[in-house]
Amino acid sequence: MKDTKKFLLAAVIAAGLALSSCAPTPGATPAQSGGSASAKTMNVGIIYSKTGPLAAYGATYYEGLQAGIDYATAGTGEVNGTKINLTYHDDGGDPDKAVTAAKDLIGQGYKIIGGTVVSGIALKLAEQAAQNNVLYISGPAATDAIQGINKYTFRSGRQSLQDVATAGSFLDASAKKVVVFAQDNAFGQGNVAAVKAVLGAKGATVEAVLVPEGQELTPFARQLIDAKPDMVFVAWAGATSGTMWQTLSQQGAFDVAPVVTGLGDASTFGAYGEATSKISFLSHYFPGASGTEVEKAMIAQVEKAGHKPDLFTPDGFVAGQMIVQAIRQGGTESTELMVKALEGYSFDGPKGKETIRATDHVLVQDMYQAKLVQKNGAWVPELVAVVAADEVEPPEKQ
DSSP: OGGGGGGOOOOOOOOSOEEEOOOOOTTOOHHHHOOOTTOEEEEEEEEEOSSSTTHHHHHHHHHHHHHHHHHHTTTSSEETTEEEEEEEEEOTTOHHHHHHHHHHHHHTTOOEEEEOSOHHHHHHHHHHHHHHTOEEEEOSOOOGGGTTSOTTEEESSOOHHHHHHHHHTTOOTTOOEEEEEEESSHHHHHHHHHHHHHTGGGTOEEEEEEEOTTOOSHHHHHHHHHTOOSEEEEEOOSTTHHHHHHHHHHTTGGGTSOEEEEOOOGGGTTSSGGGGGGEEEEESOOTTSSOOHHHHHHHHHHHHTTOOOOTTHHHHHHHHHHHHHHHHHHTTTOHHHHHHHHTTOEEEETTEEEEEOTTTOOEEOOEEEEEEEEETTEEEEEEEEEEOGGGSOOOOOO
16 A cells, blocks of 8 residues: 555635634634734635535535634634635636636735635636735645646645545555546546556556546446456546446446445435445545544534535635634735745644645645445445555655
């Protein structure tokens, strides 16, 4: 498993709500944290999918962000005397809509932009960050293409190479041909590239079956089966996940080769049908996976607000921590100083110790092996193993 570390490289979230919230690091003194009645205001624009195909992911990112800001400012919504004003803007899954929102925010003087679960949108927002010298903290978008894309772009979630390296922890030497079954978009293509980088480097032949949006799935499932793989890696996200798994099961894909995939959000736990016990799950996160005190605080805050933590709740929470760190150490005037405040920043996040690699802004973090088990008539995730952060750390781009 350790030899995956040097091969990693590659992948997914904002509509007219305005909300103020932010907070100092627990343990900070009032002087360090701010809290004065005459606090300045720092506007932060969050561009995420309130609507669109990935709206469910956008919701959990949003909920985690509220909890993260609250945690990082100890409930004050302020840091160093500055009130953090978060404004929310819906990308609807549309890159053009996201870019329009970003340009409008930048034109108003915003120096920090965050969000999006959509990889294609993250790339567009990273371009805006570079062109306009603003700090951009991407959300759950997992594309490896934003790794080191420019000095202004960071991420608060994991990336595809970390997913694939975790998948590699399931492999044995007998897997000589790996077929990636994925959506034909930036997320899917990024996963193909990552599998080639990681598993191809271990000697596997890697092929891809990419499914365009809106296409009938059966012919692609047959294409997968006809490829005669030794292992199938499935990279799929969004509302069509249930249909996809049902199609693979109906076509007999699970009888052909072992299947490894990323564990999705809670709505997908019952979507695998009779194949559930046959799937090996890599996991970015599920509630209770880490058991850290920060995770417990995150869960408590989200539940207090009437929600349930899910797959991308930590991505929002960590974004909150990063926004506060950027302002606390970098101030409110200089983007360059905010960037320096985040580079090399190591902190206790919901998944344990997390570190922003200074050279290319990779978020180094633990990943998980998981399985789904029956509990009270429902499928729930259970931890199989923690895959240490350094085992799945993407290599620096050459």
